[in-house]
Amino acid sequence: MKHSQKLGAAVAMTAAAGLVLSGCASGGSDPSGPVTLTLWHNTQDPQAVLDLYAAYEAESGNKLDLIPITSDGFEDATLTKWATGDRPDILEFHVTSSYITMLNPTENLRDLSDEEYVANSGTLYDIGGRGADGKVYAAITTFPEVWGLYYNKKVLADAGLEPAVTADDLFSQCEVLSAAGIPTLSESGGSVWPPVAIPFLTSTTVAAPDWPATILDQSAKLDDPDSPVLEGLQLRQDLQDDGCMNSDITTATFEDSVKAVYTGTAAYEMIHSNIASVYLDAAGGDADLLDETVGFTAWGADSKMTVINPGPIGSYLLPKTGDAAKEAAALDFIRFVTGAGYADYIANSGTFPVIDGVDDPETSGLLTEIKAAYDEGPTVAMNTANLPGGLGGALPLIQEQIAGQKTPQQVATDLQSQLVTAAKAIGLEGW
Amino acid sequence: MKTRAASASIISETESSANLLLGKTGRPGLPLGRRLSRTGLWFALPAILFVGVFFVIPQVLNLRFAFSNWTTYSSEIKFNGLDNFASLIDQGYLFQSIGVTITYALIAMVAQNVISLILAYSLKDSTRVNGFFRSLFFLPVLLSPLAAGYIWRGLLAPDGPLNDFISLFIPGFDWAWLGETSTALASVALVDAWKWIGLTTLVYIAGINSVSKELLEAAIIDGANAWQTFWRVTFPMLAPAFTFNVVVTLVGAFSAYDVISATTGGGPGNTTRSLNIILRTQWGQGNFGTGSALGLTVTILVVVVAIPLVWYLRRREAKI
Numbered sequence: 001m002k003h004s005q006k007l008g009a010a011v012a013m014t015a016a017a018g019l020v021l022s023g024c025a026s027g028g029s030d031p032s033g034p035v036t037l038t039l040w041h042n043t044q045d046p047q048a049v050l051d052l053y054a055a056y057e058a059e060s061g062n063k064l065d066l067i068p069i070t071s072d073g074f075e076d077a078t079l080t081k082w083a084t085g086d087r088p089d090i091l092e093f094h095v096t097s098s099y100i101t102m103l104n105p106t107e108n109l110r111d112l113s114d115e116e117y118v119a120n121s122g123t124l125y126d127i128g129g130r131g132a133d134g135k136v137y138a139a140i141t142t143f144p145e146v147w148g149l150y151y152n153k154k155v156l157a158d159a160g161l162e163p164a165v166t167a168d169d170l171f172s173q174c175e176v177l178s179a180a181g182i183p184t185l186s187e188s189g190g191s192v193w194p195p196v197a198i199p200f201l202t203s204t205t206v207a208a209p210d211w212p213a214t215i216l217d218q219s220a221k222l223d224d225p226d227s228p229v230l231e232g233l234q235l236r237q238d239l240q241d242d243g244c245m246n247s248d249i250t251t252a253t254f255e256d257s258v259k260a261v262y263t264g265t266a267a268y269e270m271i272h273s274n275i276a277s278v279y280l281d282a283a284g285g286d287a288d289l290l291d292e293t294v295g296f297t298a299w300g301a302d303s304k305m306t307v308i309n310p311g312p313i314g315s316y317l318l319p320k321t322g323d324a325a326k327e328a329a330a331l332d333f334i335r336f337v338t339g340a341g342y343a344d345y346i347a348n349s350g351t352f353p354v355i356d357g358v359d360d361p362e363t364s365g366l367l368t369e370i371k372a373a374y375d376e377g378p379t380v381a382m383n384t385a386n387l388p389g390g391l392g393g394a395l396p397l398i399q400e401q402i403a404g405q406k407t408p409q410q411v412a413t414d415l416q417s418q419l420v421t422a423a424k425a426i427g428l429e430g431w
Numbered sequence: 432m433k434t435r436a437a438s439a440s441i442i443s444e445t446e447s448s449a450n451l452l453l454g455k456t457g458r459p460g461l462p463l464g465r466r467l468s469r470t471g472l473w474f475a476l477p478a479i480l481f482v483g484v485f486f487v488i489p490q491v492l493n494l495r496f497a498f499s500n501w502t503t504y505s506s507e508i509k510f511n512g513l514d515n516f517a518s519l520i521d522q523g524y525l526f527q528s529i530g531v532t533i534t535y536a537l538i539a540m541v542a543q544n545v546i547s548l549i550l551a552y553s554l555k556d557s558t559r560v561n562g563f564f565r566s567l568f569f570l571p572v573l574l575s576p577l578a579a580g581y582i583w584r585g586l587l588a589p590d591g592p593l594n595d596f597i598s599l600f601i602p603g604f605d606w607a608w609l610g611e612t613s614t615a616l617a618s619v620a621l622v623d624a625w626k627w628i629g630l631t632t633l634v635y636i637a638g639i640n641s642v643s644k645e646l647l648e649a650a651i652i653d654g655a656n657a658w659q660t661f662w663r664v665t666f667p668m669l670a671p672a673f674t675f676n677v678v679v680t681l682v683g684a685f686s687a688y689d690v691i692s693a694t695t696g697g698g699p700g701n702t703t704r705s706l707n708i709i710l711r712t713q714w715g716q717g718n719f720g721t722g723s724a725l726g727l728t729v730t731i732l733v734v735v736v737a738i739p740l741v742w743y744l745r746r747r748e749a750k751i
Contacts, residue, residue, distance in 0.1 A: 076715025403700025
């Protein structure tokens with residue numbers, strides 16, 4: 001009996017000590033000294049972004065604890081960590097309206113609408129960075145992703161072809177290139193996200209501007225016979241069925257596709273401009289060699305269009321953490337990367353500025369081509385439209401389409417079903 | 432994810448604890464109250480606490496989420512009955528992923544047990560050479576499942592070493608082991624078996640070496656050949672090890688995630704999309720309620736399969 005009493009007392013004391021210690025730990029950081037900020041970041045961050053982080057550390061005396069989120073499955077991994085209740089002080093993530101909505105911003109994110117960089121970014125925050133409530137929750141430092149086709153210059157020149165800018169171009173060139181034993185498009189089914197490029201670029205470039213609104217008011221569906229999404233899915237299927245894609249479509253990663261285009265074993269890769277750094281790596285860091293070998297063109301299903309999307313690299317959100325000192329330091333980080341540190345970042349990265357007051361950098365011919373495509377007049381990518389769920393469930397469904405397990409019509413129907421589920425979850429009126 | 436080693440440890444601890452609980456007077460036929468000895472209870476306490484705090488309590492706490500509308504869009508969580516399961520069935524995810532999970536587990540369990548039994552019999556004697564090979568086969572157990580998956584993803588690539596080797600005999604051989612729907616599931620299950628084969632081999636070696644020498648000599652004197660000695664004497668005596676290995680490999684494979692994620696990510700299409708893979712996808716889309724429903728499905732699957740299996744194999748042991 002005595003033993004039991006002693007044991008009980010010991011357990012009680014241990015529990016009490018634990019409570020006291022946990023109480024101390026939750027008191028927050030010392031507001032006067034340097035703090036350590038956790039930053040969930042994409043492993044695809046180029047060196048210039050990492051240098052920007054180091055510059056902030058040197059400037060502020062604070063430390064950034066970089067938590068890497070692998071770029072393959074980046075969205076899933078981030079949202080899964082988020083779902084556990086874990087919160088970084090700074091989150092590098094997608095800043096499309098649909099993704100911001102998934103973070104329940106009114107409760108979880110800090111409103112940055114009144115920050116100076118927002119006013120100094122022209123119309124940038126019309127294409128992203130805002131929640132469904134219209135407030136700006138993001139800081140975007142990197143030039144938007146421009147979607148289109150990377151191509152091997154020599155392959156096209158040898159075949160007497162000009163870069164394809166429409167679906168008809170791709171189909172007609174496919175006949176020529178296939179005869180030469182070269183796949184027209186290198187598709188990366190082994191990576192999670194690249195196969196969405198064809199359906200989303202197609203749907204974006206053929207959809208009427210008010211089409212997303214007709215989905216929201218339920219006068220149209222994603223699986224209607226004239227649905228732009230269905231048209232995009234069907235176009236992707238036709239290219240595959242016509243033998244215009246690589247044979248290792250189910251296993252190739254986007255790095256494999258970069259290599260294929262760079263080495264000329266495929267003619268095109270449809271993906272976004274932030275992959276330019278991977279192309280530079282493939283060229284051994286030699287920008288001149290890359291410019292000689294690889295080009296970039298905007299593409300649209302019916303006519304050439306430049307589709308853009310604010311990307312996750314260099315886009316930041318500030319979660320509410322309840323730690324005043326860290327929240328102040330996190331805001332200081334945002335002000336640094338959009339202010340004092342921005343010019344150096346642009347110069348180091350070779351990307352084009354999105355905040356006023358910084359000159360265009362001297363950069364590679366490939367990036368200049370991407371900027372030229374952007375300057376022709378960008379169209380915002382379909383998944384940036386505030387469709388419930390952001391068509392985020394498209395990835396596994398398109399994987400099934402690639403494997404021949406689902407038709408384009410079935411994928412579109414499943415996407416519509418997911419959209420309805422998301423609309424109900426958000427609590428949209430009438431759903 | 433619960434690892435195979437952790438499962439083995441828990442089952443082993445639970446078995447040991449159960450034996451201790453029986454005490455000197457413990458007999459399976461007696462009521463629990465009479466079978467418990469005080470000393471046994473104290474020895475079992477750490478294992479009970481461990482299993483309770485890290486497995487039972489989280490499972491119970493998680494249960495309600497499977498029947499809730501919990502999503503990333505709102506902090507409000509309401510009871511929604513069986514809607515999550517209905518949604519998973521409507522989308523074609525539930526039964527398809529259960530089928531993949533069971534097939535995967537069966538392939539992994541059979542391959543792992545057959546191969547490790549052969550290895551165990553070959554390496555049963557404690558010699559230096561056998562010691563080296565035992566260590567060699569155990570090395571994959573120490574590898575991270577993700578690392579093992581990435582290694583095999585490279586080995587099984589269409590232009591990878593395996594196809595290069597086969598091309599020596601069949602020129603131009605080019606097969607996407609992980610990219611073809613006909614071979615992807617079996618390939619990934621075999622990678623899983625490879626990863627854990629060292630563990631089951633050690634259990635079988637211990638079982639084989641515990642078989643009485645006199646019994647084996649008696650069989651030989653009675654005229655049994657090597658195969659008959661193994662099949663009629665050694666194998667039946669391995670019943671406890673067989674029970675342990677079959678249950679651990681099967682239950683472990685039901686929880687498969689890491690190896691699949693690293694090799695195929697659930698593809699091609701939905702061919703290797705196990706319950707835990709689709710669970711992760713649902714969480715990634717912010718559908719935490721349906722994700723929890725899938726987690727509960729894994730738990731139910733484990734319980735529904737493991738309890739009858741253990742009961743049957745234990746009865747089989749008793750008969751032997």
